[in-house]
Amino acid sequence: MNSPYLAQSSSVAQIMVKVLLALVPAIAAYVWFFGPAVLVTIALASATALALEAVMLKLRKKPVKPYLLDGSALLTAWLLALSIPPMGPWWMIVTGTAFAIVIAKHLYGGLGSNPFNPAMVGYAVLIISFPVQMTQWLAPLSIAQSHLDFMSQIGYMFFHALPQGAQLDAFTSATPLDTLKTQLHLDRPMAAIMSMPVYGAIGGTGGQWVAAAYLAGGLYLLQQKIISWHVPAAFIATIFIASGAFHLIDPAHHASPWFELATGATMICAFFILTDPVTGPTTPRGKLIFASGAGFLTFVIRTYGGYPDGVAFAVLLMNICVPLIDAYTQPSVFGKKK
Amino acid sequence: MLDAILVMSGLALFLGGVLGYASIRFHVQGNALVEKIDAILPQTQCAQCGFPGCRPYAEAIAEGRADINQCPPGGDANIHKLADLLGVEFKPLNASHGEPKPKSVAFIDESTCIGCTLCLQACPVDAICGAPKQMHTIIAQECTGCELCIAPCPVDCIFMIPVQENISNWKWKQPAYLKGTA
Amino acid sequence: MRALHHFNGGVHPPEHKCESTLRPIQQPPLPEKLVIPLHQHIGNSAKPLVEAGDTVLKGQMIGKAEGYVSGAIHAPTSGKILSVGHESVPHPSGLKDLCIVLEPDGLESWIDLQPLDPLNMDPSTLRNRLRDAGVVGLGGAVFPSFIKLNPGTGKRIKTLVLNGAECEPYITCDDMLMRERAREIIEGAAVMRHMLHAEEVVIGIEDNKPQAISAMREAAGQSMEVVAVPTIYPGGGAKQLIRVLTGIEVPAGERSTDLGVQCFNVATAASVHRAIRYGEPVLSRIVTVTGNVRNPGNFEALIGTPMDHLIDQTGPLEGSTGAIMGGPMMGFDLPSTAVPVVKATNCIIVKSDALFPKKPQPMPCIRCARCAESCPADLQPQELYWFAKAGNFGKAQEYALFDCIECGCCSYVCPSHIPLVQFYRYAKSEIWAQEREKKAADLARIRHDLRLERIEREKREKAERLAQKSAQAKTAENSQPEQK
Structure with a gap:
């Protein structure tokens, strides 16, 4: 053994567990506003992720136990499950998770070596391959025309069967961002759109509270020093400034900046996805550039792109730039300050 | 049709011009290449490569008269460097030129030495001091371990002693941990 | 303030x-034997001035500073020199080095001390004294x-x-x-x-x-x-x-x-x-002796005192697993506790599994950059690790490897328990070795070129001499008839 002989009692597993813990409030809010289907999605994604992680570790001749217990596969599964519609068909969940774990993570070298955020790769594959299923979101319980009980939801996920007389449209709806895009296309005035029941005080009905819960979890991570302030601050600020500017110039076609922050995947991205250390830059300045870039791309894709939300593509596009960003943002060494 | 032909030939002329200019502008002086190859060679001057020293071997490589895998003291590490420099495939050391050995220095058993000066004439780096009928000795710091002094010695009083690890040349080892992790 | x-x-x-x-x-009581290494400082080893069998006085110089960057070595007490040879020394390599072994006679007879009045003296005189x-x-x-x-x-x-x-x-x-x-x-x-x-x-x-x-x-x-x-x-x-x-x-x-x-x-x-x-x-x-011992404390130890002599004074406890010289952040494992106290020995820590638990197996770097946040030299340890591990030493130097002070903060905070500092030490010593080799090769090249030049010159001179001789012979031939 060599010095230092002392070590802080932290571990990769501990970090991952804290991040998982920070997601719990958001999951609780999700269940409260949209029903328990998301729990099934999370469970299925987790089981798939762990099983495939074990298989891949075996194939790559790595010790299974320490890696399986590091919690990274579980975190990928949770983030993916929280990014896709909660009542998606089982094969979609499995496909997305499999892509994330097998291709995005292990084929690139496993924990620590993957250049792209695995959960976002899984998401991107799904939204390109299954656009219909990926836009069937559960409507908030408070505004849904009818309810589907838990067992029937599971039935729909696994057997694609609905109970007699139930209509898919009655309990699903487009997301607030999606609705905004469609309605603006129909030339409806912004005020009228925002008064639709799918919108709450700031963001989407229900969804805004889930976003608030992500924010709370993120603040916990900041307090625990698991993440640094640079990424969430830069991401949120960029989205706020970009959307705020457009909102000021053209309020009829651009929602308020607060709306942009409280809808879609802004909050989960700011605190949980962009902050993935493996696929992000390591220097403080690099983090600011990386997160601002992701924020700007998110806004551009939301406003002009074909997809309702731009987070996944923004993250993946910025992931590509990380080595370059790191190389150009090396901080000056002690005594060699410019 | 004519447009296409004109465009293509114009393009060809332009690119040809660029390439021609580049080959003149970025021409690598033959000597510069020899210098670079010589800088990689270990300067043992042992002639195991078949040339009378490191520089002649470097010249031979530069002119394509010799292969890059003829230097046993340099070993595979140097062949890799030469392959990188010259942009050619790595090939393992050609065993007919000898095997790599741990770095050694020559030592003269002074009780047997008769002072014949034959080793002095053989040493490529003048690392042996002595005079006719005077006992010879090797300046260990300057000895490259080429072994060229061993053959001429009529009384077989020169030995090769491997360089021992000591506190000043000791190296920290690369941390080794359980295969598969990290 | x-x-x-x-x-x-x-x-x-x-x-x-x-x-x-x-x-x-x-x-501490006088040990039976003092082992005094000749290389206790940065720079050249001191040159021994005594031989086995000599008697020395307390404070007598027994090793002379060699060259500018070097330090003198003295007999810590009076006694007899037993040997001058290679002994185990406190060094991470565990290799032996040249030491003088002294058997104290217990008399503590001093050399003649020569105090100086520094404030009225020229600094260069004082430097020579130091x-x-x-x-x-x-x-x-x-x-x-x-x-x-x-x-x-x-x-x-x-x-x-x-x-x-x-x-x-x-x-x-x-x-x-x-x-x-x-x-x-x-x-x-x-x-x-x-x-x-x-x-x-x-x-x-x-x-x-x-x-x-x-x-x-x-x-x-x-x-x-x-x-x-x-x-x-x-x-x-x-x-x-x-x-x-x-x-x-x-x-x-x-x-x-x-x-x-x-x-x-x-x-x-x-x-x-x-x-x-x-x-x-x-x-x-002054040496701190602490760790897994009954009465940790500080000792004014003579240079050359075997460390176990000091550890004995503190009452060693069960379950010891070797000792560290220096602190737990930058110190190193001693090859044995029999090695002597040297001028660099500020602390001896007796290890035990309870005090220094075995570290878990390293996991891959997740680029969390905690090491960078803890680095007092403002380096990017995660990048240095990557380059050192890959053997990309040039790049490691570009990322200021040699600004690393090996304080160990990065390893201390690493959640993946990667022995980062060890990688930097490894990379540094590989780079030093490469530089040594390059220097040796350059020297050999110069000497070889000089030799070729010399041979060439000798050949030329010989030819010239021959030419001169034959020319002389010719003139002699030509002049002979005149003599006749």
């Missing part, structure tokens, strides 16, 4: 200092002090910094020295100030040593400033302390004298005082 500055990074490991400060500095007294930095770096006390012509030293920070866990030798011998330190600092013509003397002590601070304040009076600096590891690194006290950042590879600052350990100041005022060379030093 002096405005304090700040350096980035640093960590707060558990201190474990109270254990060894309960008792005053103890004088060189001959074997005074080197006792903080652990063991750099010959007389060199650091020679600022060079035209250089002005504004601040002389005395380092009493002692930031590393477990170590308390400087703390105890400051508590008990503050007077000596201050006197030594006054000599150093005179030698450097320094405008001010600032003594930095971490604020977890209130007793040392008050003792030093009392001894210093108005003449020098004793500053309590925040406790953070590695706040006692010379560069970090200079930064905290003066705001100046000394870049790697540059001398702090060029920036008007010079820094010495407090124990070095005390040994300067003894060497100048009493003529006593460095024969002993």
